[in-house]
Amino acid sequence: MLPEFLDRLFYLVGEAVVLLALFVLLLSIFVALLILYSFKTGNFFAARIMLLGTTLLESVIKSLFWIAGADDAVVDDVGVRLRNYINRREFIKTPREQRFIFMPQCVRSTECPAKLTPEGIKCVNCGRCNVGEAKRYAESLGCRFFIVPGSSFIKRIIKKYRPRAIVGVGCSMEIKEGLDLCHSYAIPAQGVPLSKAGCVATTLDWEQFYEVISENK
Numbered sequence: 001m002l003p004e005f006l007d008r009l010f011y012l013v014g015e016a017v018v019l020l021a022l023f024v025l026l027l028s029i030f031v032a033l034l035i036l037y038s039f040k041t042g043n044f045f046a047a048r049i050m051l052l053g054t055t056l057l058e059s060v061i062k063s064l065f066w067i068a069g070a071d072d073a074v075v076d077d078v079g080v081r082l083r084n085y086i087n088r089r090e091f092i093k094t095p096r097e098q099r100f101i102f103m104p105q106c107v108r109s110t111e112c113p114a115k116l117t118p119e120g121i122k123c124v125n126c127g128r129c130n131v132g133e134a135k136r137y138a139e140s141l142g143c144r145f146f147i148v149p150g151s152s153f154i155k156r157i158i159k160k161y162r163p164r165a166i167v168g169v170g171c172s173m174e175i176k177e178g179l180d181l182c183h184s185y186a187i188p189a190q191g192v193p194l195s196k197a198g199c200v201a202t203t204l205d206w207e208q209f210y211e212v213i214s215e216n217k
């Protein structure tokens with residue numbers, strides 16, 4: 001038989017665990033409702049608190065979506081839009097000439113003749129895909145344009161050139177990781193999600209891409 005004080009201690013710990021679990025559940029439901037609201041309206045309420053909640057409680061919130069039979073990709077989608085929203089004001093203050101653009105290699109044509117170099121894959125604007133025109137336009141604005149050959153590339157370029165702002169194209173997961181990476185270097189970044197993700201011949205909303213890279217204060 002346990003001494004009375006241990007009995008009491010276990011009881012208090014058990015009570016605290018139940019209360020904490022209840023608190024996490026209620027908070028997750030609250031953040032999940034905020035995510036749904038943002039997804040439907042495009043507005044963000046208490047954006048920074050929402051981002052913190054989404055980051056800390058992501059797996060619980062996704063489970064709630066799953067239980068409710070909703071698509072949990074909404075959580076990633078809103079997470080990216082939320083980060084873009086928070087970064088936007090600083091991003092548009094940065095002159096276009098100091099913006100770096102990172103395009104994933106999967107957007108290229110499968111017959112792309114571009115060669116790999118230490119500065120990424122060098123597009124020769126052969127006309128087989130939209131990347132060539134995007135590069136030409138971005139460089140006409142003064143931006144630096146990179147086609148990313150692998151996951152460590154962006155970090156290496158950030159360390160080498162210290163860009164003032166970044167636009168990254170990718171799937172939700174890549175954008176989330178990229179935006180977190182930029183946040184750790186205090187670089188305001190904007191993510192443009194692929195509209196069709198995958199390993200090859202992916203696509204994106206080019207209008208949205210051009211709008212983001214050319215946005216100015």
Ligand code: SF4
Pocket residue numbers: 108109111112113114122123124125126127128129130131132133
């Ligand atoms: S336009 Fe550039 S990226 Fe696209 S296929 Fe040609 S060389 Fe490759």
